[in-house]
Each structure stands twice: as C-alpha cells, then as structure tokens.
Amino acid sequence: MSLSQIASSIPASPTVALNEEARLLREKGEPVIHLGIGEPKNKTPMSAILSSAARLSSGDVKYVPTDGTPSLKKAIVRYTEENYDRVVAPLNIIVSDGAKHSLWNVLFTLCNPQDEVIVLAPYWVSYPEMIRMIGAIPVIVTPEDGTFVPTFEEIERVVGSYTKAIIVNSPNNPSGVVYPDELIAKIVALCESRGLYMICDDIYHKLVFDGRQAPPAYKYTDQDVENSRVIVVNGVAKLYGMTGFRIGWVVAPRKMVEIMTNVQSQTTTCVSPVMQAAAEGALTGMQSVVESLRLTIQNSRDVLMQELRSFTDVKCAKPEGTFYALPDFRAYCRNSVAKNSVDLSQFLLKKALVVTVPGKEFGMEGHLRLSYAGPLKNVTEGVERMKWALDPNAPSELYIGDRKLVRDWL
C-alpha cells in the first residue's frame, strides 16, 4: 500500500490509546484503576443539557455557519470580556470540534512547511505531532534545571528566522505547573518584538489552586485583538466536564479567523448545532459548577500529594492547577522492573492494574503522569497499588477485591 509518509509517521495519541486499553480490560471484568484519564468525573451541567435538548427537540438540526452559531459566539464574546478583560467581536471567534481541532486549525493557518513552532516541555502529547502533520517542525525547549518551567533565556535562545509561534499551555498538562506571570509577560514581549505568534492553550485556565490565578497573556499587551500576537484557544471540555461534546474555540485577529473559517468550510463544514447549544448553555449557565469542580480537584490534589509523600524515592512538584501531577519515578526506572517510563507504565498496568501515562510522551522521561480527575478512592487505591508493585518498603501483599496478590519481584 502506498500511503502518505507524513500520515504514516504519526503515532496514535498515547492517552487515547490508553483509554481504549483500560476500557477493554474493564470490559473483561478487570478492576482497573485509571489514573491516566484526562477528564473530570462530574456530570454535564444541567444548563448545557437543557439547551442542547431544546435544540434537538426543535428538530432543527441542519448546517449552521462554519465559524459557529451567532448565539454561541455571543456567549464566547461575553466569556472573553469577563475572563480575559478583552473586548472582542464575533468576527474574532471561530468555533471548532474541540480545542484539539481549534489548535490544528491555528497551526495549519499559521505555518508554512519548514516553519518552526516552539513547544515547552513538558508538553501536551499532541502538539509535536500536530506540528509535524502540517509539515512544520516542533522545536522543544526542555528546562535544563530539572523543573517544569523553562527559563525565558532558554526559550529566546531557540528563536530563529523560521520560528513562527510559541505554544504556551499554563496551567500545564502534564505537570500542573502555572507559569510565573513574569515569564508570560516576557513571552508576550518576545512575540511582539520578533513578530511571532503566542498560541495560548487555555483549556485549564480556571482550574488553578490555592488562591492563585493563571493570568491571560492579553494582560501583558496594549495591542487590541486585531494587532495582537496572542491567539487564545479554549473550550468547554475540562472546566465543565464536557469532553464528549467536542466544542473548542479560537480568539484571534479577523483575518486569521477568516482563513481558519475557509479551512474549516472545506473540511468539516460546521460544528453540530446541538453541541454548540450545549456549550452555550454551559457558558451562560451557573458558573458555580466550575468552582465546585476546582475545589473537588484541589482536594484530590492534596490527597495525591499526601499519598505520594510516603512513596520511597518518588519526588513530586506540587501541581498548581489542572488535574494532573508528574511525579519523578527515575529511581524506579533503573532496574529489572523497568528501564524507562514506558516499561514502568506497562509494568504497573500488568501487575497492579493501574493506568498511568509514561512521561516520555510529554518529553519528560523517567516521570509518570497521574490524573486525579477521577473519584478520590481511585487516587488512594491507585497509589497504594503502585507502592505495592514498586516500593520495597510497602507491604508485599495486596488485596484487589477478594483477590490476594503477593509481590515476588523485589
């Protein structure tokens, strides 16, 4: 078979593949604990259900404008004003099938083949692959000091004549880090002075803990949205627990939105009006759902940190946002059990039935991404199982239901 080289070189998203693996194991009756999951457990907000149900029962489910229904765009205009302190017009907004699709549209619209896009490690798994898919080149910046926050100098150093954009995801998946305000301000200034675009993936922007905030990049520029180098990507998946509705959006200069709309008109035509109605319901309904999710997740973060503290030789930077942590398991990647994070993750799935995501996928070998978005019991039981499998100081016997497991490999 003669297939596209680019398409053939793109691996499956490891997080999506892990979800499938966990689902199949559960289907077989295996008591899997999924700490790899990238979605909160809360139910869809009632306002979203009602508004999508109203649209559906109207029977009027046809093609709608490619860039989004006028009423959802109006809700996004208001959301941007309230949360970003920016006045934008509907013509600055395009709605797509999830923030992932929005990011793809942005990258495809900005980049020529061979252009470079700077990605800050640890990074969300899909950025490098999406960049490659459109023929551009991902340039990864890994913090040299072993933290999860690259310095401004490290970023500035890789800017060259082919650099088109920098993707900034804060709060960050997978580390949970919120980049310091000063770093955001400096990246905005760098993009303005060097004519680069700053693509802000703000999908977790309200899931920030301990009274902190993740300031929007707009805060650090006087340019209006038409002239700004800041492009905002956001959506309803994470804040409202609406991952299955597949609604994301971009706020950008009109010209860029116009081109993205042309691209979308040739690829997906438009986003389902039923799903757009749901997103509108979420954005215009009671916002206390987001705050209550944030508080629940913050509590789960605290419990996870507590559990990890008693795990011999595991270090974990305290997440400041999102629902992920990226503990350092390098001490467990140097023996017969595992040589790297991929081995370790597979070992944990096989022996302890716990799903984790290898740090390698995020550009942080030796780490494992743990999600605490699920039930609290999963966090405590998941870490207990991991300790049993790896930590010689943990009891060598473990009960999963009435199944007794005995560790005989340490």
Ligand SMILES: Cc1ncc(COP(=O)(O)O)c(C=O)c1O
């Ligand atoms: C950093 C980041 N950006 C974008 C997305 C995609 O969001 P959506 O489900 O709206 O496509 C995810 C999902 O995991 C994410 O973690």
